[in-house]
Amino acid sequence: MIEPRPLVALIHAVPSGARIAQQTFARAFPEARLWNVLDDRLLDDARDAGGLTGSLRRRMLRLIGHVMDAGAQGLLLTCSSYGEVVDTARTLWDAPILKSDEAMFKAALAGPYDRIAVAASTPPAVPAAVAQLEALVPLVRGGRPLQITTVLSEAAARATGPAATADRLADALRAGGGDSAQAVLLAQYSLTPARDALAELMGLPVLDGAGAAARELRALLLGERAASEAAVS
Known part of the structure; x- marks a missing residue:
């Protein structure tokens, strides 16, 4: 049974x-108790290796296993570079495990849009998205x-502040x-603060990965409660 305040690992x-x-998550899934795990060598080591190696995949799986074994009821990987490891993790654990932008992409594809733009500020983010x-x-x-x-x-990426970032985008x-x-669609979490300003400048809906993931995990973990509150709002 999912607790009223589920433990979500990031x-x-x-x-x-x-x-x-x-x-x-504080805005979109305030009921969650967040557990943050940071390995700030993950990207550098992947770049140095020229991509994800077997060792790096196992390292991420160990991090996932660490939080799952300690009681995490849901998990989000905020780094898109390691998203492919989620496919393996889902065969090992039953709890919801989300890739960084997966919920955003699904929401966009299921929506009424026939033409979408993917915006990024670093080159690797474009082909990954x-x-x-x-x-x-x-x-x-x-x-x-x-x-x-x-x-x-x-x-x-060089702009200072959400307004300047939105202008450049x-x-x-x-x-x-x-x-x-x-x-x-914003292809990086680092661009999320510019979302609202960019939407106003472009006159278009702007979707971000973190918000979509928080909403999907809330729906999965709180079920009918989340659905009924969304219907009322």
Whole structure:
């Protein structure tokens, strides 16, 4: 039986992802008791190795096993680079285990959008996001057509503050054809603080991974209670 305040573990590769996920869960899933686990060498070691090695996959599985064995009732990996390890973890543990942006992608694909833009500020985030989206299309979308526009703004990574980040992302979206999209997906947790400002600038819905994951875990762990509250709101 799930407790009224379920224990949700968040495994992070960078401190900024941890901060943003905590802030987002406080708004979208306030009932959760959060357990943050940070290994700030995960990304550097993957880059040095040229990708995920067997050793790195086992390392992430050990981190997942650590929180599951200690009673976590749900888990979110906030680092997209290790998302493929989730597929293995789901065969080992029954609790909900989410990839960083999986809930956002599913929400976008199930929504009324035929044209979406994926915005990022670091080059590796773009192909990773597109690969996940394309893998989910046949599972979520069926035969509905989908046009994906990808936009990279490395200037957004250098911007200071949400407003400046949103400005740089909006510039890149307009220049790259993203302004014809019906929704914008943020491919990194680090861009989440700019979501509302970007939505206002573009006049479009902007989806973020952390918020979508928090809402999905809340629905999975609180079930009917979460559904009834959403219906009332």
